[in-house]
Amino acid sequence: MAPPKPHKILMVAEKPSIALSIASALSGGHMSTRRGGSSTEVHEFNGTFRGSNAQYKVTSVIGHVFSVDFPAKYQDWTVTDPLDLFQAPILKAESNPKAHIRRHLSQEARDCGHLVLWLDCDREGENICFEVVECTGFHGNEARRRVYRARFSSVTEKDILKAMDNLVEPNEDEARAVDARQEIDLKVGVAFTRFQTSYFQGKYGNLDSRVISYGPCQTPTLGFCVQRYLQINTFKPEKFWALHPYITHNGYELQLEWERNKLFDLDVAVMFQNLVMEDGIVEVTDISEKQESKSRPSGLNxxxxxxxxxxxxxxxxxxxxxxxxxxxxxxxxxxxxxxxxxxxxxxxxxxxxxxxxxxxxxxxxxxxxxxxxxxxxxxxxxxxxxxxxxxxxxxxxxxxxxxxxxxxxxxxxxxxxxxxxDCKYVRNKVEFSIGGEIFRCIGQHVIVKGFTSIMPWLAVNEKNLPQFKKGEKIEVSKVELYEGETSPPDYLSESELISLMEKNGIGTDASIPVHINNICERNFVQVQAGRKLVPTALGISLIRGYQCIDPDLCLPDIRSFIEQQITLVAKGQVDHSRVVEHVLQQFKQKFIYFVKQIENMDALFEAQFSPLADSGRALSKCGKCLRYMKYISTQPSRMYCGTCEEVYYLPQKGTIKLYKELTCPLDNFELLIFSLAGPEGKSFPLCPYCYNSPPFEGIDTLFGATKTSSTGKLGKGAGMPCFLCPHPTCPHSLIAQGVCACPECSGTLVLDPVSAPKWRLYCNMCNCLVYLPQGAHKISTTRDRCPECESTILEVDFNKKTTPLLDGSTLYTGCILCDELLHSLVEMKHGKSFFKRMGSRGRGRGSGRGGFRGRGRGGKWDDPKMSFRDF
DNA sequence: GCAAGGTC
Known part of the structure; x- marks a missing residue:
C-alpha cells in the first residue's frame, strides 16, 4: 500500500518579507524557494500539520489585492452628477493588474487542501484575508478544504510557532469594516473633489491646480496647516515687562528669574521694580538639590x-x-x-x-x-x-x-x-527674596551622560551656580526692567504636523507621508525652509470656505467619526450595509448643503483669483466668432474664448505659441505650436478645436493620454494634434507631414516644422527622433512619394556656405532612405535599429510591411510600403 | 483628473 498522500497547505502573508520569515521559522531554514507565476516568491518545505505529514507552500500578496472604484459609466466627469455617486454601485478591481496576484494565488491554491492566512494582524490584514480567500477559490466552511487564520503578535520564530499551534478563523466583521471604510472614503472623496474642482476650475483662470481635491484625511491635514497660518495672521503682539535683577557672587554675575515671569502692565511692573530697587538686598530663602533623570528612548518606529x-x-x-x-x-x-x-x-x-x-x-x-x-x-x-x-x-x-x-x-x-x-543630572534651585518678591536661579550638573553621549542633541545643558548659604544676604547690582513683545508661533513644521496627524488618528504610518505629499502636490501648501508648511492662497481659501459652510468638513473629527462608525461593524454590533448607508446618508446631506452654500466659499475665491475672462493673454483667433481667445498658462493650460464662453484644453507641460497665423481648414481656428521643454523636446502644430474634438473617427491613440486609460477615461490636455490628423489635403496633417514608418514602434515619423536649424523628424507615437541634414535653410515635405519605398520625398534647401552639393547649389529633393546623399546626412536618436539597419545593410526597398500606422481607420490611401524594418 | 489603505 502506498502511504497516504501528504496534505498540501498554502500559506499567504501580506508581503514577501513576512512570507520569508514565516517559512524560515516553520522550516527551520530547510526550504526551497521558487519564483511564483507572478511577482511573489513561493517557499516550500515539508513538515507536519495536525499530526499528519504535510507539504507547505508559503507565498504572499503585496498589500491589498483589490481596490474599489466606480463603474465606467460614472467615470466621465461631464456626464455624472457627483451627487449620484453616493448611490452608485462600486466595483473591486485588482489594484495592480500587472502583478497578477489573483492568478498566482489561484494557481498555487489549486492542489492545496488547506489555506492558512498570515496577513498582518490588523483590520486591513483581516480584509486582505478575504481577498485572498476569494482569489484562491476556497469556500469558508468546507470540511475537506479549510481556511485558517494565524494570529501572531510579532514576526519572531516564537510567535510564529505559537500562532501555528493556535489557528483560528478569519474575522469577517473586521474585514467588512474595511469594506465600509473603502466605500465611504471613495464616495465622499470623489463626490466632493469632482464638484469643487469643476466649480472653481471653470470659473477662475489663475487657479494653479489641476485637481482641487477633498478627502477625510487630506483635508483635515490641510486644516492643521491653515489653522496655524490663521493663528499667525490674527496674532496681536502684546508688550510685556519682566524684572531682571543681577547679583555678583563669588565672581559670577547672575541674572535672577522672577517668579511672576512677566507682567502685561507697565505701571505694575515699574511698581515692582521700585520695590525691588528700594530694598536693594537679596536674601537667600531656600536652597534645594534634586537628582533628575532623562530617560533613554524606546525603540524607533x-x-x-x-x-x-x-x-x-x-x-x-x-x-x-x-x-x-x-x-x-x-x-x-x-x-x-x-x-x-x-x-x-x-x-x-x-x-x-x-x-x-x-x-x-x-x-x-x-x-x-x-x-x-x-x-x-x-x-x-x-x-x-x-x-x-x-x-x-x-x-x-x-x-x-x-x-x-x-x-x-x-x-x-x-x-x-x-x-x-539614562542621563542623570542634579538640579540645583536657589530661591531669593527682594523687597518681598520671589526670584530664583536654576543650575544643572550632569552626573551620567548616558544615552546623550550618543545623541548629543538631547544633552542636558550644564549650568553652574555659585555656592549660596540659606539666609545669606547679597547686594543687588542692578535691576533691569526688560521690555519684550509676545510673538506669533511659527508656521507648522512637518514634524509637528506628523505628530498632530498621529494624535488625531489621521492616516497611518504608511499613509501619513502620502497625505502630506498630496496637499503639497495639489498646491494647497508649500514646504519652505526648515520644512515649515505654509498654506497657499488656494489652501487658505478652501479651509476658510469649509469653516464658513460646514466646519466639520475640515476638522479631524471627520476621520474619527468614520472610524468610530466602522468600528461598530468590526465589533459585529451593526450590519455593514446599514452603517455604510447611514454614514453616506449623512455625508450626502452635507454634500447637498455644501453645493447649496458654495457661493460662500466662492466669495473667498473671488477675492484671491481672477475670473477666466480676466485671465491669460490674447493669443489666437476662435474659428467660431473670429475673436481672439486667451491663453491661460496655469495648469491645466487651456484656451478660453470669452465670446463663446468655451474652454479648449491644450497639451500640458510645454509652451504654446501662435503658429504663423495659419488656420485649420476644417474649422477656421488659428493653429498653435506646442513645444515640450529641452533640446530634444518635440514641437508640433495643433488646432485648439480639433485637439479637443477630433474630427475623424478611429484615432485611438491621443497625445497626452495616460498609458493606463484602460477604462477609456481621458485626462485634461489629451487630444489630437495635427500629427495624428488624417486630413488628406491640409498641409499640417499626418498625411502631408508624415515621412515614413517609425523604426521603433507602429507610429509614423513626422517632420518637425519648427525645428530649424536642427531639422528633425519625430515619431507621433513614441520618443524616437531622427536628425535630418543639419543647418539646412529649409526642409519641407513634398507631395511626392519615393518610387522605391514610398517614403515622402523631402525638399532640402541647404545653406549656401555649407551645402554638401558639389556644384554649390542649395536645393535638393530626395528620399531619406533611398537617396545616398540624404541618407548619409541622417542620424538616429533614441533607439538603435534605424541606424544599425541602415548602416549595415545599406539602402534597400521596403518589404511591404509597415506603413502609415497611426492614421485613421478607413483611410483613402493605398497602403504605402514604407518601413525600415526587414531590410 | 477624484479617496484612503495596503506594499513596492
Missing amino acids: TVNLLKVASSALGFGPQMAMQLAERLYTQGFISYPRTESTAYPSSFDFKSTLGMQTNNPTWGDYVQKLLDDGFHRPRSGTDAGDHPPITPMRAANEDMLGNDAWKLYQYVCQHFIGTVSP
Whole structure:
C-alpha cells in the first residue's frame, strides 16, 4: 500500500518579507524557494500539520489585492452628477493588474487542501484575508478544504510557532469594516473633489491646480496647516515687562528669574521694580538639590523616524521612506515600516551592538557598552507588527551615499541610545527674596551622560551656580526692567504636523507621508525652509470656505467619526450595509448643503483669483466668432474664448505659441505650436478645436493620454494634434507631414516644422527622433512619394556656405532612405535599429510591411510600403 | 483628473 498522500497547505502573508520569515521559522531554514507565476516568491518545505505529514507552500500578496472604484459609466466627469455617486454601485478591481496576484494565488491554491492566512494582524490584514480567500477559490466552511487564520503578535520564530499551534478563523466583521471604510472614503472623496474642482476650475483662470481635491484625511491635514497660518495672521503682539535683577557672587554675575515671569502692565511692573530697587538686598530663602533623570528612548518606529528625518535631517517623509526602504532592501536596517517601539523578548541586542564596534565615530562607545553591560531598552508599545527599526549591518558613508548615510547614522544612534544608561543630572534651585518678591536661579550638573553621549542633541545643558548659604544676604547690582513683545508661533513644521496627524488618528504610518505629499502636490501648501508648511492662497481659501459652510468638513473629527462608525461593524454590533448607508446618508446631506452654500466659499475665491475672462493673454483667433481667445498658462493650460464662453484644453507641460497665423481648414481656428521643454523636446502644430474634438473617427491613440486609460477615461490636455490628423489635403496633417514608418514602434515619423536649424523628424507615437541634414535653410515635405519605398520625398534647401552639393547649389529633393546623399546626412536618436539597419545593410526597398500606422481607420490611401524594418 | 489603505 502506498502511504497516504501528504496534505498540501498554502500559506499567504501580506508581503514577501513576512512570507520569508514565516517559512524560515516553520522550516527551520530547510526550504526551497521558487519564483511564483507572478511577482511573489513561493517557499516550500515539508513538515507536519495536525499530526499528519504535510507539504507547505508559503507565498504572499503585496498589500491589498483589490481596490474599489466606480463603474465606467460614472467615470466621465461631464456626464455624472457627483451627487449620484453616493448611490452608485462600486466595483473591486485588482489594484495592480500587472502583478497578477489573483492568478498566482489561484494557481498555487489549486492542489492545496488547506489555506492558512498570515496577513498582518490588523483590520486591513483581516480584509486582505478575504481577498485572498476569494482569489484562491476556497469556500469558508468546507470540511475537506479549510481556511485558517494565524494570529501572531510579532514576526519572531516564537510567535510564529505559537500562532501555528493556535489557528483560528478569519474575522469577517473586521474585514467588512474595511469594506465600509473603502466605500465611504471613495464616495465622499470623489463626490466632493469632482464638484469643487469643476466649480472653481471653470470659473477662475489663475487657479494653479489641476485637481482641487477633498478627502477625510487630506483635508483635515490641510486644516492643521491653515489653522496655524490663521493663528499667525490674527496674532496681536502684546508688550510685556519682566524684572531682571543681577547679583555678583563669588565672581559670577547672575541674572535672577522672577517668579511672576512677566507682567502685561507697565505701571505694575515699574511698581515692582521700585520695590525691588528700594530694598536693594537679596536674601537667600531656600536652597534645594534634586537628582533628575532623562530617560533613554524606546525603540524607533516609522512615525518617529519620519519626524526626526524632517526636523533634524531635512528629509521629507516621502524621501525619508525611500531612503529607509533602500537601506532595508540592501540589508543595512531592519524593516522600516512599523508602529512598534517595543522589542520582542528574543531580540539579540548583543550582536546588533557588536556590529557597530568598528564605527569610527561611536565604535569605542559601543565597545564600552558591551564591556560594561548595556541596558535593556525602555518598554515601548508593541503593535504586533515588526520590531523597532534597527541597524542590521555596519556601513560607512561610501557604501550608502550622503543622504542614506545620514538616515542610517540616526538609526544607529537611536538604537545605541535605547540600550544606553539614562542621563542623570542634579538640579540645583536657589530661591531669593527682594523687597518681598520671589526670584530664583536654576543650575544643572550632569552626573551620567548616558544615552546623550550618543545623541548629543538631547544633552542636558550644564549650568553652574555659585555656592549660596540659606539666609545669606547679597547686594543687588542692578535691576533691569526688560521690555519684550509676545510673538506669533511659527508656521507648522512637518514634524509637528506628523505628530498632530498621529494624535488625531489621521492616516497611518504608511499613509501619513502620502497625505502630506498630496496637499503639497495639489498646491494647497508649500514646504519652505526648515520644512515649515505654509498654506497657499488656494489652501487658505478652501479651509476658510469649509469653516464658513460646514466646519466639520475640515476638522479631524471627520476621520474619527468614520472610524468610530466602522468600528461598530468590526465589533459585529451593526450590519455593514446599514452603517455604510447611514454614514453616506449623512455625508450626502452635507454634500447637498455644501453645493447649496458654495457661493460662500466662492466669495473667498473671488477675492484671491481672477475670473477666466480676466485671465491669460490674447493669443489666437476662435474659428467660431473670429475673436481672439486667451491663453491661460496655469495648469491645466487651456484656451478660453470669452465670446463663446468655451474652454479648449491644450497639451500640458510645454509652451504654446501662435503658429504663423495659419488656420485649420476644417474649422477656421488659428493653429498653435506646442513645444515640450529641452533640446530634444518635440514641437508640433495643433488646432485648439480639433485637439479637443477630433474630427475623424478611429484615432485611438491621443497625445497626452495616460498609458493606463484602460477604462477609456481621458485626462485634461489629451487630444489630437495635427500629427495624428488624417486630413488628406491640409498641409499640417499626418498625411502631408508624415515621412515614413517609425523604426521603433507602429507610429509614423513626422517632420518637425519648427525645428530649424536642427531639422528633425519625430515619431507621433513614441520618443524616437531622427536628425535630418543639419543647418539646412529649409526642409519641407513634398507631395511626392519615393518610387522605391514610398517614403515622402523631402525638399532640402541647404545653406549656401555649407551645402554638401558639389556644384554649390542649395536645393535638393530626395528620399531619406533611398537617396545616398540624404541618407548619409541622417542620424538616429533614441533607439538603435534605424541606424544599425541602415548602416549595415545599406539602402534597400521596403518589404511591404509597415506603413502609415497611426492614421485613421478607413483611410483613402493605398497602403504605402514604407518601413525600415526587414531590410 | 477624484479617496484612503495596503506594499513596492
